[in-house]
Amino acid sequence: MHNSTPDAGVRGTLTPGAVVLVVGVLCVQLGFLLSYIGAFHHPDPQRIPVAVVAPEQAADKLDALPGRPIETTVVKNEKAARDRIMERDAEGAYLMDPRGKQDTVLVASGGGGSQADAVRKTGEKAAAQEGRQAKVEDIASSGDEDFNSLTAFYLIVGWLVGGYLMASLLGITDGTRPSRPGHAVLRLAGVAVYSVLSGLGGAIIVDPALHALPGHFAALWWLGALLVFGTAAFTMALQAFFGVVGIGLAVVVFVVLGNPSAGGAFQRYMIPPFWRAIGDWIPTGAGTTAVRNIVYFSGNALATPLVVLAAWAVAGVVLLLLGSIRRREPGLALPI
Template identity: 75%
Template sequence: MPPRHNAAPGPGPRGGLTPGTLALVVGVFLVQLGFLLSYIGSFHHPDPQGIPVAVAAPRKAAAQLDRLPGDPLAVTVVKNERTARERIRERNAEGGYLMSPRGGRDTLLVASAAGGPQAQALRKVGERVAAEQHRQLSVVDITPSGRQDYESLTAFYLIVGWLVGGYLLASLMGVLAGTRPARPGLGALRLAGTAGYAILSGLGGAIIVDPVLHALPGHFVALWWLGALLVFGTAACTLALEAFLGVVGIGVAVLIFVVLGNPSAGGAFQKHLIPSFWRAIGDWIPTGAGTSAVRNIVYFSGNALGTPLLVLAGWALAGSVLLMLGSLRRREPGLTLPI
């Protein structure tokens, strides 16, 4: 009988530590640190910076408001209270300061529906200015948030819920069917499925905040379709990132939509209260664009909706196009990191 030879050693156990697994663990660790840095960096010291304010006052007094220490306000001189109110409702200003030229009492206009912390910051600045000039100050909230919408936070949480659904759907598709469609037809099928899910997701969110909880009542249809656009765009972009980067694309999506998007969205603290980096990116990420869109729909008669809707549509279009392009690429060995 011929001697038996030991079988050639095969690959290690599937659960063993591989270079790909180590790379993913390091990636997760870096995303975690980025999460901590982004949230704490943006929220640890909210400070008013350049809040747009419409001021009806003598030019000398308006110039003094524009040159306060730390530059908390960005002043635009207007003719009267009516103009100041219009600028706030049209989203061209966040507040208004009305100085009586004859009396000793001034009026500060705020809109807490745009964010409670920002309205509070404006009130503190206004009270300090009035005290320094030995004047009295009355604060008028011309657009308050709803009774069931504390500090106007519902818009932000609604957007976060929709976003989570979008990128979790895309992640699930990647795990079950592969991170990249094998051909364009399958990419189109994924987009079609995503669109159906997005419509149902938008509907579910609108039902929860309107007839169920009455947090944002009276705008059911507009919120439904806004949510559908947001979910579709988030999912499409995550699918596109997966098509080009494999499982790493899921981490990149979390980095964009959560690590960078949430702190800069204007939810807990509005953009004029956070550092310049987050203030610069917030309006261009779906989280911030969506939060602004919800507030403008519900509280500001749909004013200033153009830019947020274009941003959301742009992400949806970019994700769809890139996913289809990704499905055209030849499958190269070694592009997907093993787990």
């Protein structure tokens, strides 16, 4: 008769591999909390770039405001100020009227509601300190169905989730590492088809279905396809080198680090320096910026975010192919 004890069952469950995975999950969870709370617990404007049409001394006073909320660039006229905003070289503008007491503050809420609100408040405060009035004009406002320009961020997050979930599913059902380069190519081809369909679905939802980001259907479709493909390819590459742990690493990159730094609820000049420094170089932030620039800024300043997204896709493809030919080493898999 076979005898078993509770202790034996516990020992069978608590293998070294299981303990490592539990500790890893705990670290990811705490990292998630640290990253989100660290980025968002005290949003504060920090040197938001603002174009100024005013005498040099007036710009110096704006630069010297307590806490340095804005950083000014003096331009020659209102047209130059508007151009800087639309070309994404500035987030707002302060136009001083030399013949009167009413100045104008230009904002662009399409680039993010919290940043635009900070520019507005700073401009109004600066005008009041000089005994002047300020009227506010939103020259690139977020749409009626896009509150605070948040749709871009949620669209990107949805696409990203689809990308790394698709890659994770392939890894779980078909092995985390392709057995040969041809196998890797087949996976990439399947992911490419999925990415095109995912990009199409997202574009349908935000344009004809909900009218949240209308009028840019084709551009959003192919941007989404590139984003999903790059996310999936890079996640598959991580799995090829690190096994199931690669899924966790993808979550760290795209979610734990990517979401707080992407400029969703609080844009880059409202969050601490660490998140501001990494945001533009992670697909979450690059994608969010690209969507906003397509929809609200006439497609200006798209080169950098598109190059970033393409670089992640190329890196994912190359690393996955390298992972498929890498010699298997004993002990790489976690015993669970």
